[in-house]
Amino acid sequence: MAAPxxxxxxxxxxxxxxxxxxxxxxxxxxxxxxxxxxxRVWPAWSYVVVETGAGLEVRSAGLRRRLPGWAEAxxxxxxxxxxxxxxxxxxxxxxxxxxxxxxxPAWSRALPPEPRQPLPLLPGGFxxxxxxxxxxxxxxxxxxxxxxxxxxxxxxxxxxEVFTWGGGRHGQLGHGTLESEPQPRLxxxxxxxxxxxxxxxxxxxxxxxxxxxxxxWGWNESGQLALPSKALVEERAQDDVCTGNAKLxxxxxxxxxxxxxxxxxxxxxxxxDLPQDLEEVESSTPGAGVNMDSWDMGTSPALTRHVGSSTxxxxxxxxxxxxxxxxxxxxxxxSREALEPPSHGCCQEEDEGELCxxxxxxxxxxxxxxxxxxxxxSCLAQTPRAAPEILGx
Amino acid sequence: MAAAGGAEGADGGSALxxxxxxxxxxxxxxxxxxxxxxxxxxxxxxxxxARALLYSPPGPPGAAAAAALARFSDVLRDYSWEKLNAVPWxxxxxxxxQVYAYGCLFGxxxxxxxxxxxxxxxxxxxxxLLGAAVxxxxxxxxxRALQPRLPRGTAPRDRPRPPRGSLPGVEGERPFQRVxxxxxxPPPAVQPEEAIPHLHCPSLEHFRDNYLIxxxxxxxEGVMNxxxxxxxxxxxxxxxxxxxxxxxVELGARYTDEEWSQQLMTVNDFISQYIMDExxxxxxxxxxxxxxxxxxxxxxxIPDYCCLGEGEEDDITINAWFxxxxxxxxxxxxxxxxxxAQVLGRKYIRLYSPQDSENxxxxxxxxxxxxxxxxxxxxxxxKFPNFTKAAFxxxxxxxxxxxxxxxxxxxxxxxxxxxFSVSFWWS
Numbered sequence: 001m002a003a004p005x006x007x008x009x010x011x012x013x014x015x016x017x018x019x020x021x022x023x024x025x026x027x028x029x030x031x032x033x034x035x036x037x038x039x040r041v042w043p044a045w046s047y048v049v050v051e052t053g054a055g056l057e058v059r060s061a062g063l064r065r066r067l068p069g070w071a072e073a074x075x076x077x078x079x080x081x082x083x084x085x086x087x088x089x090x091x092x093x094x095x096x097x098x099x100x101x102x103x104x105p106a107w108s109r110a111l112p113p114e115p116r117q118p119l120p121l122l123p124g125g126f127x128x129x130x131x132x133x134x135x136x137x138x139x140x141x142x143x144x145x146x147x148x149x150x151x152x153x154x155x156x157x158x159x160x161e162v163f164t165w166g167g168g169r170h171g172q173l174g175h176g177t178l179e180s181e182p183q184p185r186l187x188x189x190x191x192x193x194x195x196x197x198x199x200x201x202x203x204x205x206x207x208x209x210x211x212x213x214x215x216x217w218g219w220n221e222s223g224q225l226a227l228p229s230k231a232l233v234e235e236r237a238q239d240d241v242c243t244g245n246a247k248l249x250x251x252x253x254x255x256x257x258x259x260x261x262x263x264x265x266x267x268x269x270x271x272x273d274l275p276q277d278l279e280e281v282e283s284s285t286p287g288a289g290v291n292m293d294s295w296d297m298g299t300s301p302a303l304t305r306h307v308g309s310s311t312x313x314x315x316x317x318x319x320x321x322x323x324x325x326x327x328x329x330x331x332x333x334x335s336r337e338a339l340e341p342p343s344h345g346c347c348q349e350e351d352e353g354e355l356c357x358x359x360x361x362x363x364x365x366x367x368x369x370x371x372x373x374x375x376x377x378s379c380l381a382q383t384p385r386a387a388p389e390i391l392g393x
Numbered sequence: 394m395a396a397a398g399g400a401e402g403a404d405g406g407s408a409l410x411x412x413x414x415x416x417x418x419x420x421x422x423x424x425x426x427x428x429x430x431x432x433x434x435x436x437x438x439x440x441x442x443a444r445a446l447l448y449s450p451p452g453p454p455g456a457a458a459a460a461a462l463a464r465f466s467d468v469l470r471d472y473s474w475e476k477l478n479a480v481p482w483x484x485x486x487x488x489x490x491q492v493y494a495y496g497c498l499f500g501x502x503x504x505x506x507x508x509x510x511x512x513x514x515x516x517x518x519x520x521x522l523l524g525a526a527v528x529x530x531x532x533x534x535x536x537r538a539l540q541p542r543l544p545r546g547t548a549p550r551d552r553p554r555p556p557r558g559s560l561p562g563v564e565g566e567r568p569f570q571r572v573x574x575x576x577x578x579p580p581p582a583v584q585p586e587e588a589i590p591h592l593h594c595p596s597l598e599h600f601r602d603n604y605l606i607x608x609x610x611x612x613x614e615g616v617m618n619x620x621x622x623x624x625x626x627x628x629x630x631x632x633x634x635x636x637x638x639x640x641x642v643e644l645g646a647r648y649t650d651e652e653w654s655q656q657l658m659t660v661n662d663f664i665s666q667y668i669m670d671e672x673x674x675x676x677x678x679x680x681x682x683x684x685x686x687x688x689x690x691x692x693x694x695i696p697d698y699c700c701l702g703e704g705e706e707d708d709i710t711i712n713a714w715f716x717x718x719x720x721x722x723x724x725x726x727x728x729x730x731x732x733x734a735q736v737l738g739r740k741y742i743r744l745y746s747p748q749d750s751e752n753x754x755x756x757x758x759x760x761x762x763x764x765x766x767x768x769x770x771x772x773x774x775x776k777f778p779n780f781t782k783a784a785f786x787x788x789x790x791x792x793x794x795x796x797x798x799x800x801x802x803x804x805x806x807x808x809x810x811x812x813f814s815v816s817f818w819w820s
Contacts, residue, residue: 264654
C-alpha cells in the first residue's frame with residue numbers, strides 16, 4: 001500500500017533542545033520521514049513517538065528506536081503507554097526512549113480483541129501516561145473519544161454529548177464554576193448541540209459541533225482560547241519596545257484592544273467567531289510581516305498558500321495552545337509564543353489532499369485528533385494580538 | 394527574551410559581569426544544581442548545559458552564549474511554570490520551584506550580559522516570587538548587586554505606557570496632601586457601643602489574659618512608636634528603595650468580583666498608575682514584600698506579643714498592604730492570629746465574631762469558603778436577612794496603631810485614603 005506523499009512540518013522547541021543540544025532552530029522544518037513516511041505523531045516534551053509505515057518508533061535527541069508490535073502510544077515525561085492488539089503497557093520514560101521494552105513494565109493490562117476507540121480510551125475506561133495508568137469510566141458512559149488535560153478530562157459520548165471531570169480551578173470543565181468534579185458530568189451548556197470532536201490542553205478545553213462550530217473554555221492566561229488576553233497585549237507591548245519592530249497594527253484593532261474586556265478564565269463554553277472565508281495570501285519568509293485585513297503578523301513561521309473552507313475540525317491542544325482546522329485544508333493554531341519562540345507545532349501537508357492534521361505543542365499532556373480532507377493543509381497561528389495568522393504547511 | 398543586544402561600553406559591562414559572576418560558586422562543581430524535591434528528569438540536561446555556559450569560557454558570555462543562556466532560561470521557566478500551576482500552590486514541589494528559580498537565574502545573567510540590568514532585576518523578582526531559594530538565595534544577592542546600576546526614582550519602565558491623567562506636581566508630595574479629583578465618602582461613624590477598645594502598651598500578661606485567650610479584639614497604641622517606618626516611609630521612599638522591583642498587584646474593587654485579577658508590575662508602575670492616578674483600583678495586597686526586599690524589613694519590628702504564641706518567629710508571615718483610598722477586603726476570616734499594624738493612612742475596619750458565622754453567609758465554594766457573601770457596607774438584606782443579627786465591632790485604624798484580630802475573627806477592611814499596613818500572621 002503506497003503511502004501518499006506527505007510531509008510533516010515541525011516548528012519551535014525540539015527534542016534536541018530538550019537534551020540541551022543546539023536545535024534545528026525555530027523556523028518550520030520538515031520532519032525526516034524516511035521511505036515509509038510518517039502516518040501519526042504522538043509528541044511528549046523531550047521525545048516523540050511516530051508511526052511510520054513500518055510501525056511505531058520513538059525519537060529523542062540523537063536516538064531512534066523501533067517499537068515493534070505496538071499500534072498506539074500515549075507519552076508523558078514520566079512514562080510511555082503503548083497499546084497493542086492484545087494488551088496495553090506502560091514503561092518509565094528512561095526505558096521507553098532507549099527502546100528497552102523488554103524491561104518489566106510499570107503497568108500492563110490485557111485487552112479484549114474487539115473494535116476499540118483510540119487512546120486514551122480503553123475498554124471499560126481510559127489510560128493515563130502516569131500512575132494509576134488506568135481509570136474506569138461509568139458503565140453507562142459510552143465514550144467514543146477522550147481527551148486528557150493536566151488536571152481534567154473530556155469525554156465525547158455516543159450522541160455527541162460532552163462530559164468533563166477532574167480539576168476545575170481554571171474553568172476548564174465548562175460548568176460555569178471553578179469547582180472540581182470527581183465524576184464525569186455533562187456539560188449542560190452544550191446539551192442539544194451534538195459535538196463531533198473534543199480536545200484538551202493543559203487547562204483548557206475545546207469541542208467542535210457536527211455543524212462545524214468551535215467552542216472553547218478554560219484558562220486564557222496566554223490567549224489559548226483566542227479570546228482577548230491581557231498578558232498577550234502586555235507581551236506584545238514589551239516586544240514592540242525590545243525589538244523595535246514596527247508592527248503593522250490597524251487602527252481599529254488598536255482602539256478595540258483598549259476597550260476589550262480581557263478574559264482570563266472562561267468557565268462556560270464560548271462559541272468562537274472564526275473567519276469563514278480565508279483569502280489566499282502570498283508566501284513569505286519567516287520573520288516578515290504581512291498585513292492582511294485586520295490581522296497582523298509577527299516574527300513567526302512562514303506564510304504560505306492556503307485555501308479556505310467552512311468547516312472546522314479540532315486538531316488538538318498544547319498545554320497553552322489550541323489547534324483546530326477549518327475543514328480539510330486549513331488548520332488554525334493559537335500559539336502563546338507566536339513571537340519568540342513559537343510553540344512547538346507541526347502540520348502535515350498532503351499533495352493529494354488526503355489528510356490534514358497537526359501535531360500540537362509537545363507538552364506533557366495534549367491530544368491530537370486527525371481529520372480527513374481533500375485539500376492541502378495549512379496552519380493559522382495566533383499572534384499576541386488574539387487574531388489568527390497564517391503559518392503554513 | 395530577545396537575543397543579546399549591544400551591551401553598554403565594554404568596560405562597564407565587564408565590571409558588572411565580574412561583580413555578578415562573583416556571586417556564583419567559583420568552580421562549576423560548586424554549582425551543584427541540588428534540588429530539594431523530585432522533578433522530571435527531562436529538565437536536568439538543560440540545567441547542566443546552562444551551567445556549562447556560565448563556566449567556560451571565563452569572562453562575560455558573548456552574544457551567542459548569552460542568547461543560548463536566555464533560551465535555556467525561557468525553556469526551563471516555561472516548563473517549570475506549568476508544574477507550578479498544575480496543583481494548588483501549597484502542594485507545589487519545592488524542586489520545581491527551584492528549577493524555576495534556576496531558570497530565572499540563568500535568564501537574569503543573560504540579561505546582564507546583554508546590558509539590560511532592569512530586565513535582569515525583573516527576572517530575579519519572578520524567581521523570588523514564584524521560585525524557591527537556590528545557591529544561598531542568589532537571586533536576592535543578584536538584585537542587591539544590580540540595583541545600584543539602575544536609574545533612581547521614577548525609573549524608566551520596561552513597557553512604556555501612554556501617559557494617563559497623572560496629577561501634576563506629585564513628585565515629593567506627602568500622601569495626605571495629594572490633590573484628589575473628588576471628595577471621598579466620609580468615614581463611617583463608629584458608635585461607642587461597637588468601638589473596639591484601645592490600650593496603650595499593655596503588658597504581655599494583660600494582653601494574653603484579657604484579649605488573646607478570650608479571643609477578643611483590641612487596638613494597641615504606642616507599640617509602633619519607635620519603628621523606623623513611622624518616620625521613613627512615604628511614596629517617594631518606596632520609589633527609591635523598591636521602585637524597580639516587580640510585585641503582584643490586585644486589580645479590581647474586591648477579590649470576589651468577576652473582573653478581579655492579579656498582575657505583576659514594578660512598584661514604580663503601581664505607584665504611577667494606581668496611587669497617583671486613581672482611574673481604577675489597584676492594591677498591592679497580601680504580599681510578602683519584606684522577604685523580597687530585606688531593606689524594608691529593617692524598618693519594621695515583630696510585635697513582642699507574638700512570643701505568646703506557640704510558633705517560631707520564623708513562621709510568622711508578614712504581609713504588606715499598600716494601596717490608594719477605596720481598596721476593600723471583603724468580610725473574611727483567616728486561620729491565624731493577626732496583628733494589623735497601620736503605618737500610613739487610615740482604614741475603616743469591622744469585626745464579627747466567629748460565633749456569628751452562620752449569619753454572615755459564607756460562600757459555599759471551596760475557594761471562597763472563608764469569605765462572606767455579604768457586602769458589609771451595602772448589605773442585601775433581602776438575600777441575607779440574618780446579617781442584621783450579627784453583632785460587630787469597628788474602628789478607624791490610624792497610623793501608629795496595631796489591631797489585634799483574633800484567629801478566625803471575621804474582618805472587613807476599607808482604606809479611607811492612601812494606606813500602608815503591615816500584617817503579622819502568627820500562631
